[in-house]
Amino acid sequence: xxxxxxxxxxxxxxxxxxxxxxxxxxxxxxxQGQLAAAARRYAIVVLCLCIAALLLSxxxxxxxxxxxxxxQHVLLRSRSALLxxxxxxxxxxxxxxxxxxxxxxxxxxxxxxLPARRLWTVLLVLPVAIPDDVxxxxxxxAFPSMSGLAAATLVMTLGTYPLVYLxxxxxxxxxxxxxxDTAHSLGAGHLKTFYRVSLPLIRTAIVGGCVLxxxxxxxxxxxxxxxxxxxxTTEIFTEFQLNGRAAAALSMPLVCLAxxxxxxxxxxxxxxxxxxxxxxxxxxxxxxxxxxxxxxxLVAILTLAIGFPVGTVVYWMAQSQHTTxxxxxxxxxxxxxxxxxxxxxxxxxxxxxxxVALIAFRRSTSLRLNLxxxxxxxxxxxxxxxxxxxxxxxxHYAFGLYQTSALVIVAxxxxxxxxxxxxxxxxxxxxxxxxxxxGQSLGRGPASVFLRVTLPLLAPGLLAGFCLVFLxxxxxxxxxxxxxxxxxxxxxxxxxxxxxxxxxGAAAPYALAIIALAAVPAAVLALWxxxxxxxxxxxxxx
Amino acid sequence: MSEIDLKAxxxxxxxxxxxxxxxxxxxxxxxxxxxxxxxxxxxTLLRLIAGFERLDxxxxxxxxxxxxxxxxxxxxxxxxxxxxxxxGALFPHLTVSGNIGxxxxxxxxxxxxELLDLVGLSGLEHRYPHQLSGGQQQRVALAxxxxxxxxxxxxxxxxxxxxxxxxxxxxxxxxxxxxASATTTVLVTHDQDEALALSDQVAVLCEGRVLAxxxxxxxxxxxxxxxxxxxxxxxxxxxxxIHNQVATCALGxxxxxxxxxxxxxxxxxxLLRPEQIxxxxxxxxxxxxxxxxxxxxxxxEAIAQLRLDHSAHETVLVRVPGELVLAPGQEVWVAxxxxxxxxxxx
Numbered sequence: 001x002x003x004x005x006x007x008x009x010x011x012x013x014x015x016x017x018x019x020x021x022x023x024x025x026x027x028x029x030x031x032q033g034q035l036a037a038a039a040r041r042y043a044i045v046v047l048c049l050c051i052a053a054l055l056l057s058x059x060x061x062x063x064x065x066x067x068x069x070x071x072q073h074v075l076l077r078s079r080s081a082l083l084x085x086x087x088x089x090x091x092x093x094x095x096x097x098x099x100x101x102x103x104x105x106x107x108x109x110x111x112x113x114l115p116a117r118r119l120w121t122v123l124l125v126l127p128v129a130i131p132d133d134v135x136x137x138x139x140x141x142a143f144p145s146m147s148g149l150a151a152a153t154l155v156m157t158l159g160t161y162p163l164v165y166l167x168x169x170x171x172x173x174x175x176x177x178x179x180x181d182t183a184h185s186l187g188a189g190h191l192k193t194f195y196r197v198s199l200p201l202i203r204t205a206i207v208g209g210c211v212l213x214x215x216x217x218x219x220x221x222x223x224x225x226x227x228x229x230x231x232x233t234t235e236i237f238t239e240f241q242l243n244g245r246a247a248a249a250l251s252m253p254l255v256c257l258a259x260x261x262x263x264x265x266x267x268x269x270x271x272x273x274x275x276x277x278x279x280x281x282x283x284x285x286x287x288x289x290x291x292x293x294x295x296x297x298l299v300a301i302l303t304l305a306i307g308f309p310v311g312t313v314v315y316w317m318a319q320s321q322h323t324t325x326x327x328x329x330x331x332x333x334x335x336x337x338x339x340x341x342x343x344x345x346x347x348x349x350x351x352x353x354x355x356v357a358l359i360a361f362r363r364s365t366s367l368r369l370n371l372x373x374x375x376x377x378x379x380x381x382x383x384x385x386x387x388x389x390x391x392x393x394x395x396h397y398a399f400g401l402y403q404t405s406a407l408v409i410v411a412x413x414x415x416x417x418x419x420x421x422x423x424x425x426x427x428x429x430x431x432x433x434x435x436x437x438x439g440q441s442l443g444r445g446p447a448s449v450f451l452r453v454t455l456p457l458l459a460p461g462l463l464a465g466f467c468l469v470f471l472x473x474x475x476x477x478x479x480x481x482x483x484x485x486x487x488x489x490x491x492x493x494x495x496x497x498x499x500x501x502x503x504x505g506a507a508a509p510y511a512l513a514i515i516a517l518a519a520v521p522a523a524v525l526a527l528w529x530x531x532x533x534x535x536x537x538x539x540x541x542x
Numbered sequence: 543m544s545e546i547d548l549k550a551x552x553x554x555x556x557x558x559x560x561x562x563x564x565x566x567x568x569x570x571x572x573x574x575x576x577x578x579x580x581x582x583x584x585x586t587l588l589r590l591i592a593g594f595e596r597l598d599x600x601x602x603x604x605x606x607x608x609x610x611x612x613x614x615x616x617x618x619x620x621x622x623x624x625x626x627x628x629x630g631a632l633f634p635h636l637t638v639s640g641n642i643g644x645x646x647x648x649x650x651x652x653x654x655x656e657l658l659d660l661v662g663l664s665g666l667e668h669r670y671p672h673q674l675s676g677g678q679q680q681r682v683a684l685a686x687x688x689x690x691x692x693x694x695x696x697x698x699x700x701x702x703x704x705x706x707x708x709x710x711x712x713x714x715x716x717x718x719x720x721x722a723s724a725t726t727t728v729l730v731t732h733d734q735d736e737a738l739a740l741s742d743q744v745a746v747l748c749e750g751r752v753l754a755x756x757x758x759x760x761x762x763x764x765x766x767x768x769x770x771x772x773x774x775x776x777x778x779x780x781x782x783x784i785h786n787q788v789a790t791c792a793l794g795x796x797x798x799x800x801x802x803x804x805x806x807x808x809x810x811x812x813l814l815r816p817e818q819i820x821x822x823x824x825x826x827x828x829x830x831x832x833x834x835x836x837x838x839x840x841x842x843e844a845i846a847q848l849r850l851d852h853s854a855h856e857t858v859l860v861r862v863p864g865e866l867v868l869a870p871g872q873e874v875w876v877a878x879x880x881x882x883x884x885x886x887x888x
Contacts, residue, residue, distance in 0.1 A: 440618040441625040442645030
């Protein structure tokens with residue numbers, strides 16, 4: 001059917017027609033309409049500003065707490081130089097070793113035809129489910145001579161390498177094999193291809209993992225106390241029991257150090273690939289006899305990281321008299337407390353992270369992006385610092401909150417917020433605004449579209465974020481020790497209390513319970529990171 | 543009635559004007575193709591009609607109801623506009639029937655199987671989008687948009703990601719389905735052939751303005767200006783002088799298409815489509831001598847680029863049968879066959 005042109009409105013770009021709609025609203029109504037539209041548009045920004053304020057409040061409280069004279073006093077001691085050297089040296093060592101171990105393991109599971117590959121991808125992640133202080137306790141109780149830098153490095157490397165392994169394996173799985181093929185076709189050999197193409201492709205993932213490893217090491221307390229290696233965090237803890245002000249002052253350089261580490265991630269450029277999804281799966285190397293030493297290596301890693309600590313814990317339990325073991329009721333109560341705190345903390349972190357992850361859903365202005373970036377800063381706030389600032393807040397402004405469980409949950413939510421955000425942000429890419437638009441044009445309201453389209457697509461990311469926060473919360477010791485109400489024991493604090501008294505047998509069941517609680521979310525995470533499709537999660541934020 | 547009326551429509555993103563002074567009307571039940579290069583504002587135009595973006599100025603009305611006048615805007619979910627985005631944008635977590643039934647109330651879900659029949663996908667109800675081919679995904683997206691019985695359907699480059707043979711076939715199918723349901727349709731595309739073949743009206747969009755809009759035949763034959771002529775098909779534009787309703791140009795005298803209006807004498811620009819110039823291997827009557835510059839072979843036909851002998855820089859394109867072999871530099875003779883379209887020289 002041909003429409004005669006005469007029927008249509010003349011189509012010239014000439015003078016604009018002064019058109020007045022019959023339904024043109026009055027100016028007042030118009031202003032109201034615009035106000036409502038602006039309110040809708042900026043509601044999420046305001047909400048996220050509040051969340052960011054909550055997340056950054058520990059920094060402000062710390063600045064209030066620490067007096068300049070006190071900072072000068074504690075920092076100009078010669079001991080501070082020693083602590084700084086210890087902390088930096090250990091952090092560097094652990095970061096490098098964990099990165100090497102993580103990349104090597106990722107290469108084995110993603111680029112070779114390893115027997116039982118799927119199983120390895122889960123097993124290699126499980127060491128994160130074992131608290132570092134439990135590993136330290138296992139080594140130290142088996143070999144009391146093990147202490148100092150070497151022991152600290154060993155324990156932290158074994159406990160943190162999965163933080164590199166997870167993102168690197170995901171990056172390797174999604175790296176476009178065409179790039180390596182192209183490098184080969186341009187005459188580059190295997191080694192040159194690895195250094196000039198493959199490694200740069202996974203660099204963002206490696207750096208992100210390393211940053212997380214370094215921050216974990218900086219804020220670790222229990223392990224270093226056990227293997228008797230002094231860092232800033234252990235010193236802050238000791239000072240806190242003597243002089244609260246000095247602890248706050250000591251936290252300053254610790255936070256600066258951690259912020260510096262976090263900034264490393266922002267400096268390393270990450271360029272997006274022009275093609276995001278590889279069309280072909282990467283080829284896996286056929287392993288001949290090499291499989292034997294590779295498998296032996298992986299078995300050795302898992303033996304050291306999982307087998308040895310779990311074995312030691314079981315050994316101490318078997319050795320103990322029936323009377324030295326805790327009553328089932330005590331153990332049950334501590335498990336319940338740990339479970340509830342971690343569940344609530346993880347839920348709070350996920351609920352807070354959801355609007356921040358969605359802030360750039362439709363509009364990505366620099367205001368919105370910078371606001372989102374600022375919420376990664378808690379990653380650089382060690383647990384002891386967050387706990388100290390909350391203690392300061394409660395004792396000065398809200399005494400009713402002091403020594404309540406609410407404070408523990410708030411601390412968990414603040415400390416682990418960035419981990420939840422990382423996972424949810426990765427899944428926002430799976431639920432683009434286009435899909436929500438289509439849902440609306442099909443006659444559904446925004447709320448219905450959010451529930452039926454956006455939320456189901458975000459669900460895997462929400463679950464992963466929840467698991468990650470739960471995992472970190474259930475193994476958390478430092479903040480829990482400082483904040484848990486008097487008389488309330490969690491698995492981590494009860495384990496810590498018994499092992500401090502060298503009651504290895506009594507501590508063992510608590511360690512085992514933590515591992516059991518943490519293993520489930522760790523396995524879920526391994527499966528989420530191990531998917532072939534979907535967004536590539538970056539543990540690193542900026 | 544569901545005609546779409548766009549009046550003096552304008553839209554900026556920040557400081558960048560995207561659309562300016564768009565006037566367009568799409569009659570009820572017809573298909574209008576909006577043709578434009580990427581970045582010309584095509585998708586923004588569709589998103590404005592669908593209600594995903596708000597207008598800065600102007601009005602959009604559908605079926606006589608104002609949808610957006612720059613101040614108040616009807617929400618997308620209340621417009622009854624079916625929208626089919628570029629890559630289908632199927633909900634990945636829903637099956638084919640879940641996608642098609644998304645906009646339907648629970649008791650209306652029985653119509654899903656009819657819709658599947660309509661788009662020729664019966665039996666695939668329980669597949670997930672990633673288990674479908676590109677063409678099948680587009681069909682599901684269309685069925686999903688038609689499910690809410692929209693008065694208007696908007697198609698955003700629906701076939702651009704498909705290969706050529708599938709594109710033509712699916713295009714015809716979609717045009718038939720839409721014609722059968724008498725839905726008013728806006729199809730956005732950058733493909734001239736698609737625009738000419740599928741639509742009742744073509745609007746040429748360039749840098750946020752509508753250069754021309756009319757039915758495909760008149761747009762091809764009598765474009766309102768030079769830019770519109772070049773945006774659809776190959777165009778030879780030759781300087782000419784009009785005298786007594788006949789144009790004289792480098793190819794001799796050519797009759798004018800007058801459409802009932804007399805042309806004033808004076809200098810003009812003459813539009814000759816490549817098929818309006820005949821090529822002769824031997825001297826033939828009033829034919830003008832020319833040299834072959836190159837031959838672009840397309841199988842069933844070929845386009846020869848010729849340099850007219852007496853002007854060193856002016857070349858013309860001529861459509862010739864595919865089997866004709868011409869060597870660069872070869873001498874040929876060309877003659878124009880009117881009637882041709884002409885504009886006054888600026």
